[in-house]
Amino acid sequence: MRICFETERLMIRPLAPDDAEMAFRWCGDPKVNTYMIYPLYHRVEDVRAWLEKRDPDDPDNYDEGIVLKSTGELIGSGGMHYHAERDAWEIGYNIRADKWGNGYVVEYLKALIEQVRKVRPVDAIDGIFASENHKSQRVMEKLGMHYFMDTVFSKLDGSETFQAKYYRRDYSPAKESGVLTALAERRSYRGKYLPEPVPREDLRIIMQAGLDAPSGCNKQTTGLIGVDDPEVLGKLKAVIRPPVAETAPAVICVLTQRINAYRDRCFAVQDYSAAIENMLLAAEALGYRSCWYEGHITDTDRIGDQMAEILDVPNGYELVCMLPIGIPAEKPSVPKKKAFSERAWFNSFGCDQEKRHS
Ligand SMILES: Cc1cc2nc3c(=O)[nH]c(=O)nc-3n(C[C@H](O)[C@H](O)[C@H](O)COP(=O)(O)O)c2cc1C
Known part of the structure; x- marks a missing residue:
């Protein structure tokens, strides 16, 4: 779907076949392609063919160009795609490797999700990334997404299969604030941390x-x-x-x-x-x-x-x-906790509602 808007540092606009040369800077970069599902592009003409083939008006697909306002350069693309079978939108993105580490993806996707929520119901946002791709994990976390389940994915040409993680943000009203999720998922963590600094x-x-x-x-x-x-x-x-x-x-x-x-x-x-x-x-x-x-x-x-x-x-x-x-490098251990009924009651100590009135 064509959409144009601006964030503090970015201008978002539809991609066009004339963007092929700029897009080749990420589509043709093995570093950017490492965990992508699409195979590496070797020629600008192939990128142009892909851009010509896309349907920019598909209402279930937002896949826009990300332009750096300060220089006017197209530095990447990405967006969200609706999956009717699970009633969720899946995010995806590519950014030129020399622009990594500046928070552009998070800035763009946060704003895009807000824009789309104004015009379409968005019950859940999903993201799937290779487990070893910690940078993507950080992107998902900064978008308020949480671990949902383990999964696997393969490149479209079958050349590689990755152990992956499926992250989700549930927009149901109770979960929306993230407070209940944080309460339920917090654990005392005593394992190793990744070396990434905390901004x-x-x-x-x-x-x-x-x-x-x-x-x-x-x-x-x-x-x-x-x-x-x-x-x-x-x-x-x-x-x-x-x-x-x-x-x-x-x-x-x-x-x-x-x-x-x-x-x-x-x-x-x-x-x-x-x-x-x-x-x-x-x-x-x-x-x-x-x-x-x-x-x-x-x-x-x-x-x-x-x-x-x-x-x-x-x-x-x-x-x-x-x-x-810090960002954990391991899974936390989960201590055994007493059942609700052993520590919390309604209306009098040690009683649940049924017992009190029987
Ligand atoms: C007052 C207080 C002091 C604590 N001190 C320590 C500590 O010195 N070392 C430690 O490993 N955990 C410490 N903890 C964490 C508890 O061991 C932990 O909360 C408890 O085992 C329950 O696990 P959970 O936090 O994953 O629910 C402390 C917790 C509290 C509330």
Whole structure:
């Protein structure tokens, strides 16, 4: 379907056969093609033939050109295709390799999904990517998609088959906010992290979620220090014995001021607990994993005090918890939890509705 719009850095417009030469810069690049379903193009004429054959008015297919506003260059294409059999839209994209790592795909697809939702019902967005393609995994996560299931896909010419992951974003009202998904999927993660750094923007979002938490009498006794400088991280990790979160590319240190909220009532523990849980959920929603390391650093060996010294934390604050933040390299272990009926009841302790009225 032809669609034109602009984002902050991009101009989106339909592709035309005259784009063949520019499109060959990604269609003919083996690096871009590695995990693509279509075989590598070897001639500009073949790209032109593909562009001529496309139906730009297909209402179930948005596959537009992505133009960089600053230079006017066509740098890629992509969009979303409706699959009636599963009532979902699947996303796809190609970006010239020299333009990777700038967030253009996420900027485009976020805006496209919004545009399409104005004119068509969109119940779910799907994305399938080779499991080893971590860059695509990040794109899906930034679009608010979550793991749905494992799958496989093959190139159209059958030359290669990939173990793949199927990610989905469900637009049903309850799931829309992502809060319930993050709540259900959060786990304490103690495995290895991928070496990719956490963008400062994401760390700030997670930390802001912590600051947004409730606090007793609004005393806001919790302070935070995000650490993403490898040198400072190295110093912190050197004092954490036995080591945990050794591969985390960032950590958030949680500080508390143990001051009274009113009379002799101090809610500092409740305040920082609420902040920590908010941050764990925000990290989960952005596709990161973390773990609430409090016992480990506040035990008799007082590792937290050594960390506070490294971070120049002044008197009056105590460093009580460390949250590693990063993209997980492994699956988290899932602890066994008691059943709902063992810990939660309706109307009186230990009773469910039926028992109480029988
Ligand atoms: C106050 C508190 C302190 C914790 N301290 C640690 C810790 O020092 N090390 C650790 O590995 N996990 C720590 N955890 C994480 C718990 O072990 C974890 O939440 C629990 O096993 C349940 O697993 P789940 O978070 O995946 O649901 C802490 C959790 C809380 C609430």
